[in-house]
Amino acid sequence: MWAKYKQTNKIKKLTGFLFGYFYLSKMAIHFRDGYVCALCGKRNSIGDEINVDHIIPKSKYQSSHPWNLQSTCENCNIEKSTQLLDNVPIYIKGAKDRSEDFFNESWEFFEIYRLFSIIYKTYNNPLTKSKGYEYSMDFDQMFFSSIIDMPNNWDKISDFIDNK
Numbered sequence: 001m002w003a004k005y006k007q008t009n010k011i012k013k014l015t016g017f018l019f020g021y022f023y024l025s026k027m028a029i030h031f032r033d034g035y036v037c038a039l040c041g042k043r044n045s046i047g048d049e050i051n052v053d054h055i056i057p058k059s060k061y062q063s064s065h066p067w068n069l070q071s072t073c074e075n076c077n078i079e080k081s082t083q084l085l086d087n088v089p090i091y092i093k094g095a096k097d098r099s100e101d102f103f104n105e106s107w108e109f110f111e112i113y114r115l116f117s118i119i120y121k122t123y124n125n126p127l128t129k130s131k132g133y134e135y136s137m138d139f140d141q142m143f144f145s146s147i148i149d150m151p152n153n154w155d156k157i158s159d160f161i162d163n164k
């Protein structure tokens with residue numbers, strides 16, 4: 001009985017710790033972005049319904065690199081119009097600039113990248129896996145830098161990703 005209680009308690013503690021850890025990690029993106037929704041410009045506050053949005057949707061490219069993440073209102077994140085997707089290069093450039101201001105140490109940056117890959121289950125990027133990377137931060141950075149240089153046209157960006 002006691003042993004079982006102790007075990008359950010241990011699991012509860014561990015779950016709580018992991019939840020807190022994951023929760024805080026997501027907060028890093030909201031802090032980096034100053035709680036301003038990248039899509040509508042509204043300044044949210046702690047406790048509002050907010051989301052961490054993948055700028056290039058996970059269905060298209062599996063990466064949770066901070067350059068691909070931005071803070072948005074929960075509602076703004078629900079549906080992405082083509083018009084929004086056209087502006088992907090601008091959003092990624094913004095997330096990159098804010099990341100460079102916010103995250104200082106490169107090892108910390110790598111750890112947060114690795115953690116986000118686990119949280120969002122994006123460690124299975126077939127594209128980078130096929131190139132032999134497990135965590136492919138450098139590959140992602142080259143990839144996102146190429147996207148930043150592209151015209152604001154989702155059809156072209158989408159073709160580029162498919163042919164990568």
Ligand SMILES: [Zn+2]
Pocket residue numbers: 037038039040041042072073076
């Ligand atoms: Zn919004």
